[in-house]
Amino acid sequence: MKKSLIPKLGAGVLVAVLLCGCQMGPSDEKLISTTMANWKAAVIVQDLDKIMEAYSENYVSAEGGDKEATREFMESIIDEGYLDDIEVDLENAETTIEGDKADVYPIEVIGAAGEPITLGFTLQKEDGDWLIVSSER
Numbered sequence: 001m002k003k004s005l006i007p008k009l010g011a012g013v014l015v016a017v018l019l020c021g022c023q024m025g026p027s028d029e030k031l032i033s034t035t036m037a038n039w040k041a042a043v044i045v046q047d048l049d050k051i052m053e054a055y056s057e058n059y060v061s062a063e064g065g066d067k068e069a070t071r072e073f074m075e076s077i078i079d080e081g082y083l084d085d086i087e088v089d090l091e092n093a094e095t096t097i098e099g100d101k102a103d104v105y106p107i108e109v110i111g112a113a114g115e116p117i118t119l120g121f122t123l124q125k126e127d128g129d130w131l132i133v134s135s136e137r
Helices: 002-024 028-045 048-053 067-079
Strands: 055-061 087-089 094-098 101-110 116-126 129-136
Touching: 028 048, 028 087, 028 094, 028 101, 028 116, 028 129, 048 055, 048 067, 055 067, 055 116
Parallel strands: 055 129
Antiparallel strands: 087 101, 094 101, 101 116, 116 129
C-alpha cells in the first residue's frame, strides 16, 4: 500500500510544480527586455505605430513633452531622414528595477547625423506590461 501511494504523490507534486511554472510567466527582466527589443526593432524599421506601442499614455519626456508630442517628434525625424541607417545598441544597457518602475541605461543611438546619443528610459509596469513613462538624454 505504501508503494502505490508514493508514485501518486510524486505525480501530484510534479503536476503542481508544472502548473505553478506555467502560471508564473516571464520575469520582469524578460518583459522589460522584450519592450526594449521591440522599441529598437520599430525604430530601425521606422514603424511609428510600433515605436509608440512602447510608450505609456502617462509618458513625459525630460523636456516635458507627452506621448502625443513624442509621436509628432518621432514622425518629423522619420520624415526628415534622421532615422535612416540608425543603429541602436542595447548591449551595454543595464536595467534597475525598483517595485513597479525600472530604469534602462545607457542606450546608445547613432543616426544619420553621425553623432552618438545616449538615452535612458524609465519604464513602469502597467496592467502586466512594462511601458516607457519617461526618457532623458
